[in-house]
Amino acid sequence: MSNPVVLIATTRVRTGKDAEFVAWKTRHDSAICKFPGYVSSDMMPGANGSNEWTIVINFRSADDLTAWQQSKEHAEILAEGVPLFEGGNFGEVTQVGEAGVQPAGDVTEVIFSRIKPGMEDAYRGWTTRIGAAQARYPGYRGMFVQPPDEMGGLWTTIIRFKSAPQLEAWMNAPERKSLLQESKAFIEHEQLTRLATAFPGWVPLDPVTGKGPPNWKTAMLVLLGLFPVVMLELRFLNPVLSQFGLHASLATFVGNSLSVAATSFITMPLFVRWFGWWLFPDDASTLRVTSKGVAILVILFALEVAALWQLLPW
Numbered sequence: 001m002s003n004p005v006v007l008i009a010t011t012r013v014r015t016g017k018d019a020e021f022v023a024w025k026t027r028h029d030s031a032i033c034k035f036p037g038y039v040s041s042d043m044m045p046g047a048n049g050s051n052e053w054t055i056v057i058n059f060r061s062a063d064d065l066t067a068w069q070q071s072k073e074h075a076e077i078l079a080e081g082v083p084l085f086e087g088g089n090f091g092e093v094t095q096v097g098e099a100g101v102q103p104a105g106d107v108t109e110v111i112f113s114r115i116k117p118g119m120e121d122a123y124r125g126w127t128t129r130i131g132a133a134q135a136r137y138p139g140y141r142g143m144f145v146q147p148p149d150e151m152g153g154l155w156t157t158i159i160r161f162k163s164a165p166q167l168e169a170w171m172n173a174p175e176r177k178s179l180l181q182e183s184k185a186f187i188e189h190e191q192l193t194r195l196a197t198a199f200p201g202w203v204p205l206d207p208v209t210g211k212g213p214p215n216w217k218t219a220m221l222v223l224l225g226l227f228p229v230v231m232l233e234l235r236f237l238n239p240v241l242s243q244f245g246l247h248a249s250l251a252t253f254v255g256n257s258l259s260v261a262a263t264s265f266i267t268m269p270l271f272v273r274w275f276g277w278w279l280f281p282d283d284a285s286t287l288r289v290t291s292k293g294v295a296i297l298v299i300l301f302a303l304e305v306a307a308l309w310q311l312l313p314w
Contacts, residue, residue, distance in 0.1 A: 004039065005065050007057040015051065017084045022140060024081045025055070026131035030124055031073045032057070033145050037064025042158070043142040051086075107167045111157040112191045119186035120147075123155070126186070130179045134159065137173070139166030213279040220297050221275060224304070225267025229259050231308045 013021045029041050039058035059065040068074055115123045127145050134140055139162035146156040161167035170176060183190075233255045241251040272279065278293030 004058060004060050005062045007055075007059070007065060007069075009055040009057070010052055011055070011081075011085045012052050014084055014086050018051075019135065021053070021081070021084050022135040022142070023132055024077075024084060025142060026128060026135055027080070028077050029131065029144055030128040031077050032068060033124065033127075033147055035064065035068045035071070035073075037061055038068070038147065040146045040156075040158070041144040042160070107161050107164045109159045109161075109167060109171065111159070112154040113157065113187050114152075114154055114189040116186050116188045117152070122186045123183075126179070126183055127157070130176070130183075133175055133179065134170050137161075137166065137170045139163055140170070217279055217293075220294075221268065221271040222263060224297060224300055225263050225271060226259060227301075228304055228308060229262045229267070230255075231311055233258065235311050 025041075025043055032038055032041055037060040039060060041055070041057045043053055043055045057065075059068070113123070124145075131143050134143065141160040141162055143157065143159045146158075148154055148156075159167070159170075161170065237255060237258070238251065241254060246254070275293060278289055278296075281289035
């Protein structure tokens with residue numbers, strides 16, 4: 001089986017043409033992502049204000065890369081870019097291991113999208129439009145779109161900006177929100193992975209707003225899952241640890257480690273799935289849904305306390 005290959009290209013962009021170059025790169029990615037074997041395409045600006053940019057393109061095999069290089073689409077998109085360049089090298093190919101090569105970015109947002117069957121072309125066209133829109137925002141450093149390995153799999157989009165505030169400005173932009181509303185016609189599900197809440201890794205971000213749920217909502221779900229775990233540890237784990245003569249500090253560390261693990265990998269994934277309607281309600285029903293969710297959680301808290309009331313001695 002052929003190893004993945006990476007095409008590393010460098011180009012010097014003419015003075016004052018950076019924005020046009022970024023827009024060209026977006027069109028380039030829209031064309032290349034349709035080719036078999038394509039994995040990813042990314043770019044990195046030159047250091048210290050240099051006009052030299054590096055483009056890194058990953059394909060699953062040398063044959064797949066060759067097919068792209070010899071295609072009509074490649075020739076056309078390259079011809080579009082020539083007026084923007086004043087030199088460079090477009091032919092350095094490197095064989096790599098199965099993991100491929102991914103350049104490090106400044107600040108990165110990773111988005112996983114499940115596309116409705118038969119809507120892949122609509123999605124590709126939409127990625128071109130949203131790519132052109134975000135390219136106009138300060139700090140933009142590039143985007144690549146990676147199609148799934150199999151039918152019905154997740155598409156991966158990686159967006160890079162120079163700084164977190166600049167990325168946030170785009171993520172919260174009304175223009176982006178409008179484009180995301182449009183994408184509901186062909187995106188079935190979307191998951192953002194950047195950690196931007198007071199409980200990183202436990203809750204996702206809203207794909208429309210780019211923000212996490214209110215911290216108090218997350219805290220209520222954490223409490224719902226953490227309380228029974230701690231109660232069970234006090235009743236069953238602590239006596240066992242004391243038999244081994246562990247120092248109180250070490251015993252507490254063991255207990256806390258198990259509590260965090262249970263919360264991170266068991267209770268919170270379940271609660272986020274069950275209470276997703278409450279964490280991210282529609283604008284029109286926010287108050288009603290929020291009140292309903294709080295009422296349900298209060299009842300669950302009371303049931304937990306009642307169920308564990310006799311677990312520990314007074």
